[in-house]
Amino acid sequence: xxxxxxxxxxxxxxxTTSPSTTQTAGSVFxxxxxxxEMVVIPAGRFEMGSNNGERNEKPVHSVDVRSFALGKYxxxxxxxxxxxxxxxxRFANCGEECPVELxxxxxxxxxxxxxxxxxxxxxxxxxxxxxxxEWEYACRGGGRHKYCGSDDVGSVAWYxxxxxxxxxxxxxxxxxxxxxxxxxxSVWEWxxxxxxxxxxxxxxxxxxxxxxxxxxxxxxxxxxxxNNPAWVRSVTRSRDGASRHINLLGFRVARTLP
Numbered sequence: 001x002x003x004x005x006x007x008x009x010x011x012x013x014x015x016t017t018s019p020s021t022t023q024t025a026g027s028v029f030x031x032x033x034x035x036x037e038m039v040v041i042p043a044g045r046f047e048m049g050s051n052n053g054e055r056n057e058k059p060v061h062s063v064d065v066r067s068f069a070l071g072k073y074x075x076x077x078x079x080x081x082x083x084x085x086x087x088x089x090r091f092a093n094c095g096e097e098c099p100v101e102l103x104x105x106x107x108x109x110x111x112x113x114x115x116x117x118x119x120x121x122x123x124x125x126x127x128x129x130x131x132x133x134e135w136e137y138a139c140r141g142g143g144r145h146k147y148c149g150s151d152d153v154g155s156v157a158w159y160x161x162x163x164x165x166x167x168x169x170x171x172x173x174x175x176x177x178x179x180x181x182x183x184x185x186s187v188w189e190w191x192x193x194x195x196x197x198x199x200x201x202x203x204x205x206x207x208x209x210x211x212x213x214x215x216x217x218x219x220x221x222x223x224x225x226x227n228n229p230a231w232v233r234s235v236t237r238s239r240d241g242a243s244r245h246i247n248l249l250g251f252r253v254a255r256t257l258p
Contacts, residue, residue, distance in 0.1 A: 023257060026179060028072060031119040034082040036253050038069040039179050046137050047144075049199050050235040056197055057235045063133045065206035069255040070130060070138045073170035073181050074099040074189060075111070083114045090247040091167045098167050099187045099250045105129075105218040105242040108190050108251040115253070129192040130254035131208035132219045132237075139184070139222070139234045141177025146233055148183035148222065149176025153229045157185030163225035184232040187250035188220040188240075195219055195239035217241055224248040 025042035049060045078096030080103075081087050088102040103111075108129060116125030130138070139148040149156045156176065158168045163185070171181045183189070192208035194215035203209055217239040223232030226248055230236070240249065 023067070025067070028179070029069075034079060035115065035119065036075060036079055037072040038253075038255055039072050040069050040257070041065075041067060041134075041138050041178055042142075043067040044137070044142075046140060048133055048136055048202075053233070053235055054237070056237050057199075059199055061199055061202060061204060063137065063204050063206055065134055065137045067257055068130075068134060069257055070134070070178075070180060071252040071254070072179065074187060074250050074252045075103075075108075076100060076170055080111065083111060083118070088245070089167075094167050095169065097169045097171075099170060099182070101167060101187050101247045101250045102245045103190075103250055104245050105190045105240075107245075111251075112253065126256040128254050128256065129190055129208075129251065131203075131206060132191040132193040132221065133203065133206050134254060135183075135189065135191050135221050135252075136234065137206070138178060138180060139176065141180065143177055144234075145176075147229075148180070148234050149174065153184065153232060156183075157223070157232050158182070158225045159185040159223060159232050160226055160228045165225070167225055183222050183252075184234070185223050185227070186225060187222075188224050188238065188248050189222045190249065190251040191219040191221055193219040214239075215242075220249065 027040045045064050048063045050057045077100045080100040113123040115127045194213040195217040196213035
């Protein structure tokens with residue numbers, strides 16, 4: 001299993017630097033001490049969805065994704081509190097290195113405005129939610145595993161059968177091929193996209209699908225500590241109202257690169 005954040009050596013901190021100097025695929029950076037660690041994801045093309053699963057996972061379609069950065073972990077309780085003050089999490093006793101939950105899509109967007117203001121002076125800065133296609137592309141990590149980084153669910157995910165009915169500290173499970181943790185299981189992660197019942201007509205350029213569909217509900221991906229293996233697959237999709245608060249819901253930040 002990967003080394004938990006609290007056990008990482010302090011002698012080699014994550015660089016606090018502009019991503020313009022660290023754009024090599026796989027590079028890790030953060031823009032400020034309180035900011036999430038970000039991993040540079042390479043550009044590429046992949047086949048999104050599955051023809052063997054639910055109707056909303058079809059049809060399989062090719063998507064071209066530009067290079068971007070994605071959080072190495074889900075936003076933690078500590079990172080949330082550093083910007084927002086309070087802690088909404090039901091599992092607050094889990095600690096600052098556990099994923100924040102009970103966060104609605106609307107609240108995640110507000111966090112991103114505050115993060116952008118901190119690092120760029122504008123609420124319209126580079127931080128954002130990932131598009132659904134960026135999320136699945138990053139989840140796959142350059143491969144095509146059943147879960148995000150492996151065909152063995154227990155190696156990469158906290159889910160119904162091993163979580164003990166609660167969230168766990170970030171980074172305790174193995175990373176995927178891009179060095180990202182906890183994309184399968186842990187907490188459902190919000191995407192930018194409006195909900196559509198299938199991929200018919202979906203964008204093929206990696207952008208968020210924010211026209212048509214049901215924009216009162218937003219896409220969530222990855223499954224949670226409460227779900228069985230079928231719900232933490234790399235292709236599984238779900239949705240909730242943008243103002244919905246449940247302890248299965250958190251998020252991971254994306255960053256547009258220069």
